[in-house]
Amino acid sequence: MKILDKYIIKKFLGTYAFAILLLLAIVVMFDINEKLDAFTKAPLKATIVDYFINFLPYFANQFSPLFTFIAVIFFTSKLAGNSEIIAILSSGISYRRLLVPYMISATVIASITYVLDAYVIPPANVKRIEFTNQYVKNKAVDYGSNIMLMVDTNEIAYMNHYESRSKTGSRFSLEKFDENKRLVSRLTAQTVQWDTFYHWRAQNYVIRNFDGDRENITKGYEIDTMIPFEPRDFLIAKNDHEKMTTPQLAEYIERQKGRGVANIQSFQVEYHRRYAMTAAAFILTVIGMSLSSRKVKGGIGVNIGIGLVLSFSYILFMTITQTFAISGLTSAAVAMWIPNFIYLIIAIVLYRRASKA
Numbered sequence: 001m002k003i004l005d006k007y008i009i010k011k012f013l014g015t016y017a018f019a020i021l022l023l024l025a026i027v028v029m030f031d032i033n034e035k036l037d038a039f040t041k042a043p044l045k046a047t048i049v050d051y052f053i054n055f056l057p058y059f060a061n062q063f064s065p066l067f068t069f070i071a072v073i074f075f076t077s078k079l080a081g082n083s084e085i086i087a088i089l090s091s092g093i094s095y096r097r098l099l100v101p102y103m104i105s106a107t108v109i110a111s112i113t114y115v116l117d118a119y120v121i122p123p124a125n126v127k128r129i130e131f132t133n134q135y136v137k138n139k140a141v142d143y144g145s146n147i148m149l150m151v152d153t154n155e156i157a158y159m160n161h162y163e164s165r166s167k168t169g170s171r172f173s174l175e176k177f178d179e180n181k182r183l184v185s186r187l188t189a190q191t192v193q194w195d196t197f198y199h200w201r202a203q204n205y206v207i208r209n210f211d212g213d214r215e216n217i218t219k220g221y222e223i224d225t226m227i228p229f230e231p232r233d234f235l236i237a238k239n240d241h242e243k244m245t246t247p248q249l250a251e252y253i254e255r256q257k258g259r260g261v262a263n264i265q266s267f268q269v270e271y272h273r274r275y276a277m278t279a280a281a282f283i284l285t286v287i288g289m290s291l292s293s294r295k296v297k298g299g300i301g302v303n304i305g306i307g308l309v310l311s312f313s314y315i316l317f318m319t320i321t322q323t324f325a326i327s328g329l330t331s332a333a334v335a336m337w338i339p340n341f342i343y344l345i346i347a348i349v350l351y352r353r354a355s356k357a
Contacts, residue, residue: 008101016071020060027059038135054128058121064113065280066311072288073307085293095355102289110281117274118246125242141235150259151229167194185209200227241270268332269325276336283347290350314343
């Protein structure tokens with residue numbers, strides 16, 4: 001790595017960190033103003049430890065591509081304004097070679113962003129969401145009605161009603177079928193209570209086993225049974241996808257698909273968003289570098305203005321396509337990657353134009 005590479009990487013990452021700290025300071029002030037009533041009710045320690053320490057990394061990571069873009073625009077425009085870019089290119093360094101330290105910096109940011117998004121922030125979101133549910137607005141799903149899902153191969157469970165607080169469901173049934181789709185067993189219970197993992201306790205139960213034309217009936221007051229599903233499989237809150245690491249998301253999506261659960265679009269969107277936002281760091285870096293590496297009339301303000309318009313249009317575009325995915329108009333993968341493909345084309349066009357200038 002040459003001195004020039006270290007110089008640009010230092011400028012890039014330093015400006016990126018400064019942009020994050022500056023915007024987070026503004027966000028904290030607005031957030032305090034918006035949730036002041038909740039913060040006055042909550043203990044100070046819970047507000048700082050459970051909320052802000054977990055909220056700030058979450059917010060910073062959500063908008064990491066925007067911070068990346070602003071950082072590139074800002075420090076590259078400054079280099080161009082000081083004629084440093086012209087001096088570098090005049091020394092024989094190609095425009096493509098100049099892009100290398102930018103890509104190294106983007107790789108560092110993208111790697112950190114992905115690790116945080118995939119493994120670190122989801123566990124932290126559990127405390128943050130619990131805090132907001134308790135003191136700001138409760139978005140947790142505490143009950144469900146007419147619940148039916150495939151809990152295992154050829155095994156279907158049904159509950160008329162389930163209460164999260166008591167962990168109890170009413171009018172429960174579990175039907176098992178053979179490979180020919182014939183009913184071989186049926187468990188019904190007046191109530192079922194979830195204990196831990198897949199452990200359920202059925203009360204006032206009746207078990208009917210079918211063997212051809214014969215039927216064996218077993219009745220009892222209470223029985224412990226292992227049924228491969230748990231409340232989180234059917235009580236799905238708006239922000240549950242934010243609590244799962246990427247491997248957990250992948251496993252959850254596959255399991256829910258196999259059970260015939262329909263409302264998992266938000267989980268699929270979150271899964272593909274994490275990868276798409278990682279790739280966005282590279283695309284927006286190329287766009288920012290191509291836009292701001294040449295002097296323009298109006299100085300640095302023009303480049304920053306154009307950069308902000310493009311970055312916010314990218315976020316707006318991704319928000320719109322995300323809405324399409326959640327409503328079922330398109331798949332989550334297509335919705336999350338369409339903005340990247342379109343802005344990749346913009347990046348290629350701008351890069352070619354800048355390199356020939």
